[in-house]
Amino acid sequence: MAGGAVTDATIRTRFAPSPTGLLHLGHAYAALFAAQAASPGAFLLRIEDIDRERCSAEFERAIYDDLHWLGLDWPQPVMRQSDRLDAYAAALDRLTGMGVTYPCSCTRGDIRAALSAPQEGAPILGPDGLVYPGSCRGRPVRGLTGDEAIRLDASAAFDLLGVERLSLHDSRPQHLSRAAFLSGIGDVVLARRGMGTSYHLSVVVDDAAQEITLVTRGQDLAEASWIHVLLQALLDLPQPRYRHHRLIRDEDGKRLAKRDNARSLRALREAGVTPAEVRQMLQPIGT
Numbered sequence: 001m002a003g004g005a006v007t008d009a010t011i012r013t014r015f016a017p018s019p020t021g022l023l024h025l026g027h028a029y030a031a032l033f034a035a036q037a038a039s040p041g042a043f044l045l046r047i048e049d050i051d052r053e054r055c056s057a058e059f060e061r062a063i064y065d066d067l068h069w070l071g072l073d074w075p076q077p078v079m080r081q082s083d084r085l086d087a088y089a090a091a092l093d094r095l096t097g098m099g100v101t102y103p104c105s106c107t108r109g110d111i112r113a114a115l116s117a118p119q120e121g122a123p124i125l126g127p128d129g130l131v132y133p134g135s136c137r138g139r140p141v142r143g144l145t146g147d148e149a150i151r152l153d154a155s156a157a158f159d160l161l162g163v164e165r166l167s168l169h170d171s172r173p174q175h176l177s178r179a180a181f182l183s184g185i186g187d188v189v190l191a192r193r194g195m196g197t198s199y200h201l202s203v204v205v206d207d208a209a210q211e212i213t214l215v216t217r218g219q220d221l222a223e224a225s226w227i228h229v230l231l232q233a234l235l236d237l238p239q240p241r242y243r244h245h246r247l248i249r250d251e252d253g254k255r256l257a258k259r260d261n262a263r264s265l266r267a268l269r270e271a272g273v274t275p276a277e278v279r280q281m282l283q284p285i286g287t
Helices: 027-036 057-069 083-099 108-115 154-161 178-184 200-208 226-234 266-271 275-282
Strands: 012-015 042-047 103-104 150-151 166-171 171-176 189-191 214-218 241-245
Touching: 012 057, 012 214, 027 042, 027 057, 027 214, 027 241, 027 266, 027 275, 042 057, 057 266, 083 103, 083 150, 083 189, 083 200, 150 226, 154 178, 166 226, 166 241, 171 178, 189 200, 200 226, 214 226, 226 241
Parallel strands: 012 042, 214 241
Antiparallel strands: 103 150, 150 189, 166 171
């Protein structure tokens, strides 16, 4: 929702996991945070399964089981990204028609090599890894074949919008200059090879389709929110409010990972931990 006050009754949040592993305490925190932030509005579930090689039906079923065990519920049917490829293609076509995309054939090794050149200075790590040096920038898009990635030409995007900074509302209004975006985020991928879309493009299109008014996500995605604000402006989509919450970490201070099944919600449930005990451990709202 762009501008105006958001009342409790109009809040719509979402929890959008990828079925690439079992949910852990970090996911439980994010889901409970979103659900409680929405109350008494609407809490939605979305399955982000565009990475077909890593996603599985088994893990998707586990998501439903774990969330129901926590006491969460959501409207049906559940949005699944694998059913929405046409919507992402249409958004990508629109951006390409605006002249703010270009094809990129660079591998991660190519990017590292380009950034290691003496004239480039120290590589900068952005929300998608190393900030792309623009090696393919300016190449025309000649049909979206899927053989190459499609990147956003961020500088052209700012030119088209005629703005020098972006704004979003988290706990308070925040701003990011064009220069900071270009140097710290850069030309992100909008469509990955063989996938036809990316996390950034899909989440923006889906949030608008689900009429999400409040995006809740971890602090690790705070920088990525600027990409989404830029895409929302380009696609003339409403900008939701944002709340970036803390991350749940292990005893060594490391962020929890799906590969550590011993810390999964399934393992906790099998060990006799109750949903009430999980909620007490996490205490989502206000932290």
